[in-house]
Amino acid sequence: MRQFIILPIALLMAACASETSKSGDELTYAGQPTDTNSWFMSEPEGQTPKALSYDIEKVGLAPKSQVNTLAEKIVNELVLQNDSLRSDQPLLVTTPVKVDAFSQTDALGLQLQQGFVAAFHAHEFNLVDMNVANAIRATEQGEFILSRDWKLLPSDLPVSHVVVSTMATTTQGVMLNARIVNVTNNRVVSAVQTFVHTDSLPGYLSPSNKVTSENGLLYRNEQSGDGKVAVLGEKL
Structure with missing residues (x-):
């Protein structure tokens, strides 16, 4: 079950990272997304949990034009x-x-x-x-x-x-x-x-x-x- 959940997230991150800014638009940010921990992804027993990090595209911050x-x-x-x-x-x-x-x-x-x-x-x-x-x-x-x-x-x-x-x-x-x-x-x-x-x-x-x-x-x-x-x- 753990492998089934991780795979789609990895694919989603790769798709986001491949996005580029619109041509001719000098105002668009072209940043790389970072990993976002999910509450249902528990760490193996005895392993220290990873520090929580946020991807602006995923955590619900206000969109910008x-x-x-x-x-x-x-x-x-x-x-x-x-x-x-x-x-x-x-x-x-x-x-x-x-x-x-x-x-x-x-x-x-x-x-x-x-x-x-x-x-x-x-x-x-x-x-x-x-x-x-x-x-x-x-x-x-x-x-x-x-x-x-x-x-x-x-x-x-x-x-x-x-x-x-x-x-x-x-x-x-x-x-x-x-x-x-x-x-x-x-x-x-x-x-x-x-x-x-x-x-x-x-x-x-x-x-x-x-x-x-x-x-x-x-x-x-x-x-x-x-x-x-x-x-x-x-x-x-």
Whole structure:
């Protein structure tokens, strides 16, 4: 019976190890799975049990998409380039904005902000969430505490460092710039820039159509893809 159980698991591990990342997707992780002990696989009498190890693909951790991986990689480099911020100092993550309009964002920017928070927390930084309101709002639709209404938010957050980011679309993808700024003197303590191709974020980016809208005007290109990439869900 013991041999009958071990064989399928070994075959499954070999199949997982043979998987490769999608071609053209620079955001995909290509890691090797590790062995996962099972509760029903008892060790022979007198033999010390093996230490329990986990395979992310098997133990039920939350799955991640390309945008989550992108946020992690940006934060990893921000942590690497950081020259003064300590992990115990309060840090606030702001919403990424368009490089030519600092008061505008899109669906990609909103999700990247949430990804930055998770990634910085994984590095054990002292994060502050400014969107938590002063009181819970109980309504017929549910109970809510997150808000973007400044009148409902605390105004005295003890924060000296913030993460700011800008985005710019091109015909091939999106350029991202992120930095950590000390708001007491506006000093940049870490900065990162990266470019992501349209194919790497299929759920957020798509090639432009022949007819595009910009600043309320319509433009016609010779063919699709000649204009800047479109961010899915963005209001034109």
